[in-house]
Amino acid sequence: xxxxxxxxxxxxxxxxxxxxxxxxxxxxxxxxxxxxxxxxxxxxxxxxxxxxxxxxxxxxxxxxxxxxxxxxxxxxxxxxxxxxxxxxxxxxxxxxxxxxxxxxxxxxxxx
Amino acid sequence: xxxxxxxxxxxxxxxxxxxxxxxxxxxxxxxxxxxxxxxxxxxxxxxxxxxxxxxxxxxxxxxxxxxxxxxxxxxxxxxxxxxxxxxxxxxxxxxxxxxxxxxxxxxxxx
Numbered sequence: 001x002x003x004x005x006x007x008x009x010x011x012x013x014x015x016x017x018x019x020x021x022x023x024x025x026x027x028x029x030x031x032x033x034x035x036x037x038x039x040x041x042x043x044x045x046x047x048x049x050x051x052x053x054x055x056x057x058x059x060x061x062x063x064x065x066x067x068x069x070x071x072x073x074x075x076x077x078x079x080x081x082x083x084x085x086x087x088x089x090x091x092x093x094x095x096x097x098x099x100x101x102x103x104x105x106x107x108x109x110x111x
Numbered sequence: 112x113x114x115x116x117x118x119x120x121x122x123x124x125x126x127x128x129x130x131x132x133x134x135x136x137x138x139x140x141x142x143x144x145x146x147x148x149x150x151x152x153x154x155x156x157x158x159x160x161x162x163x164x165x166x167x168x169x170x171x172x173x174x175x176x177x178x179x180x181x182x183x184x185x186x187x188x189x190x191x192x193x194x195x196x197x198x199x200x201x202x203x204x205x206x207x208x209x210x211x212x213x214x215x216x217x218x219x220x221x
Contacts, residue, residue, distance in 0.1 A: 004153075031207050042115075042199055042211035043154070056208060091153055093209075098142060100209055102153040 002026045006092050006103035013110055018080035021106045025074070025094030031055075033100065034067055034077050035091040043091055049075065082110045115200055115212035122218045129187040131215045133200030136181060140202040143176060145185045148197045148214070157185070157198075187217075195219045 005024040013019045025032045030051050035043035046065065048056040051072040060067065064083070069075040079086055087110045093102045114136045123129045135143065141162050146154040160167045160174045160183075167174045173186040187194055197214040204210050 006153075033209070035211075042213045044211075045208065048206075048208060050207075055206060093154075095207055095209075099156055099159065100144075100207075101156060102146075104153045107151070 002101075004092055004094055004101055004103035006090075006106055008106055009104060011106055011108050013082050013108070015084055015110050016081040018078065019082050019108065020076055020078045021090050021092075021108075023075045023077070023092030023103060025092070026096075026101055029094035029096060029101075030072070031095045031100075032069060032075050033093040033095070034075070035093065037089040037091055037105070039088070046077070046090075079108075082108075084110050086110050115202055115210055117198075117200055117212040117215045119213065120216050120218070122220060123190050124220050125190060125192060127190055129185075129190045129194070129217055129219075131185045131187075131198050131200075131217065133183040133185075133212055134181055135183065135200070135202045135210075137202055137204045137210070138178075138181065140204055142203040143174075143183050144201040144203070144209070145172075145174065145183075146199040146201060146211075148199065150196075154199060190217075190219050192219045192221055 032049045034046045037043045046060045047067045049069045067077045089105045091105045093100045117133050144159040145157045171188045175184045199214045200212040201209045
């Protein structure tokens with residue numbers, strides 16, 4: 001069964017360091033999303049791609065966060081420098097026309 | 112604006128039915144979804160309903176949609192301990208953008 005793959009599953013980093021997350025969507029899904037989920041809350045959209053183009057990054061803190069999907073397939077989300085408040089679960093999803101499927105997420109802890 | 116609201120907690124006894132409620136604000140939403148999240152895991156798509164439908168049934172799951180009141184519910188029949196999780200309602204707010212509620216934590220008591 002096709003799945004959205006994310007790595008790493010867990011990441012601990014010191015504040016002010018750089019950190020990167022990787023996502024491989026379900027084959028054929030043109031739309032890819034990065035969500036951030038703070039403990040006890042619902043996922044919030046950070047960035048949405050259609051193929052290699054950014055459709056929505058209005059909630060992405062662009063002073064420290066960046067995302068790319070160079071070939072329209074896999075994607076990388078980077079944080080530099082990391083802050084304590086960035087500790088959260090980072091979820092990647094990809095969608096067909098009607099359904100969005102999520103990866104297992106990367107749990108980031110900034111110390 | 113776009114906003115999805117859910118109650119935070121629900122506790123039921125094993126074997127009973129659970130009903131999780133959600134309200135949304137975007138009347139242009141084409142699809143509405145229910146996702147399940149177990150501890151430390153990603154979101155699992157349970158079911159979804161097209162906005163021109165009133166009801167959808169899928170095994171133990173029944174989704175009811177009241178488009179006039181912008182109210183969505185998920186009924187789980189014969190709730191089991193394995194159903195304990197957080198359930199998220201989501202709307203597809205056009206351009207394939209998904210807006211999620213805050214989640215309802217379902218606790219099933221044995």
